Amino acid sequence: MKLQILLTLILQVALAESLRERYGYFGDTITLPSEADKTWTIASVVWSIFSNNTWIATFNKGVKNEQWTSRYKGRISLNTSSGDLTIRNLTTEDNMEYTVDLLNTVGQNSADKIKLTVRQRLQKPTIETVTSSSVKGGCWLFLRCLSADKDVNLSWQSEHSNVTVNTGQPDGNTSVLFTFLKTTQNCVNFTCTSSNKNENASSDITLKCDDQKPTPHPDSVQPRERNAVAFFLGGMLGGGLIAILLYFFGGKLFPSVENNVV
Ligand SMILES: *[C@@H]1O[C@H](CO)[C@@H](O)[C@H](O)[C@H]1NC(C)=O
Numbered sequence: 001m002k003l004q005i006l007l008t009l010i011l012q013v014a015l016a017e018s019l020r021e022r023y024g025y026f027g028d029t030i031t032l033p034s035e036a037d038k039t040w041t042i043a044s045v046v047w048s049i050f051s052n053n054t055w056i057a058t059f060n061k062g063v064k065n066e067q068w069t070s071r072y073k074g075r076i077s078l079n080t081s082s083g084d085l086t087i088r089n090l091t092t093e094d095n096m097e098y099t100v101d102l103l104n105t106v107g108q109n110s111a112d113k114i115k116l117t118v119r120q121r122l123q124k125p126t127i128e129t130v131t132s133s134s135v136k137g138g139c140w141l142f143l144r145c146l147s148a149d150k151d152v153n154l155s156w157q158s159e160h161s162n163v164t165v166n167t168g169q170p171d172g173n174t175s176v177l178f179t180f181l182k183t184t185q186n187c188v189n190f191t192c193t194s195s196n197k198n199e200n201a202s203s204d205i206t207l208k209c210d211d212q213k214p215t216p217h218p219d220s221v222q223p224r225e226r227n228a229v230a231f232f233l234g235g236m237l238g239g240g241l242i243a244i245l246l247y248f249f250g251g252k253l254f255p256s257v258e259n260n261v262v
């Protein structure tokens with residue numbers, strides 16, 4: 001029986017703990033709930049931080065003060081009816097535990113702690129045209145997608161069906177797409193999406209064969225191009241690419257594609 005009570009207590013504590021975490025994004029606004037009983041009329045609220053309980057926002061005897069510290073200056077609002085604290089323009093320095101102490105008009109009090117975690121939003125990935133080469137009836141394209149974020153998955157989406165994607169990311173957050181476009185095709189859209197378990201961010205590029213001018217800085221592009229090709233070949237080795245290339249250099253590139261060119 002005692003054990004059961006103990007377990008129930010532990011469970012309740014665990015549940016309460018899990019409710020007291022809030023996640024916000026850098027630059028966004030978040031409201032930290034006071035968890036005050038909805039039936040209460042609040043007489044006094046104190047929001048504080050750090051182990052020495054530095055006050056950041058208070059309401060007492062009808063007087064609200066949100067200017068106790070400079071770190072939240074102009075960024076916090078205390079709702080005196082709910083006791084909730086709103087923090088605007090979040091920064092990673094706001095990552096910490098917040099304590100709220102409440103007192104209602106009939107003298108009941110409550111205290112709660114909320115852990116706030118501020119995350120950086122995922123950045124849009126960058127798409128580069130690594131290399132392209134025009135051939136009869138179309139062009140080959142190598143696109144590379146890079147992300148500045150760590151631990152993300154990169155994926156390609158396109159309405160164009162003839163796309164080979166190398167999902168391997170040998171040098172970190174990179175994904176390569178290899179495709180053949182017909183000259184008759186107008187503006188094909190390629191999207192690269194960077195995602196983690198919480199969110200995603202996408203960039204896209206629209207290309208057609210005529211667009212494939214060499215990248216402006218041939219000096220810097222040269223090694224990259226070689227790397228990308230080597231990396232792609234590496235990824236595809238054992239697959240059908242060699243066969244395709246042989247076929248291609250044998251002058252018999254995709255007879256069906258050529259047949260379709262008017
Ligand atoms: C409370 O703690 C913080 C951080 O540890 C410190 O910066 C601040 O000066 C302390 N305030 C007082 C009144 O001791």
Ligand SMILES: *[C@@H]1O[C@H](CO)[C@@H](O)[C@H](O)[C@H]1NC(C)=O
Nearest residue numbers: 077078079080081082083084
């Ligand atoms: C304060 O909280 C109450 C109750 O949750 C809500 O109805 C009200 O809109 C809030 N006021 C502001 C200014 O957000």
Ligand SMILES: *[C@@H]1O[C@H](CO)[C@@H](O)[C@H](O)[C@H]1NC(C)=O
Nearest residue numbers: 160161162182254256257260
């Ligand atoms: C894809 O390639 C095949 C042959 O390789 C061709 O018949 C087909 O038209 C191509 N589809 C598109 C959308 O380019």
Ligand SMILES: *[C@@H]1O[C@H](CO)[C@@H](O)[C@H](O)[C@H]1NC(C)=O
Nearest residue numbers: 193195196197198199200201
């Ligand atoms: C990524 O975006 C799509 C479309 O907006 C959405 O359906 C999906 O849930 C998102 N994935 C994550 C992990 O946020």
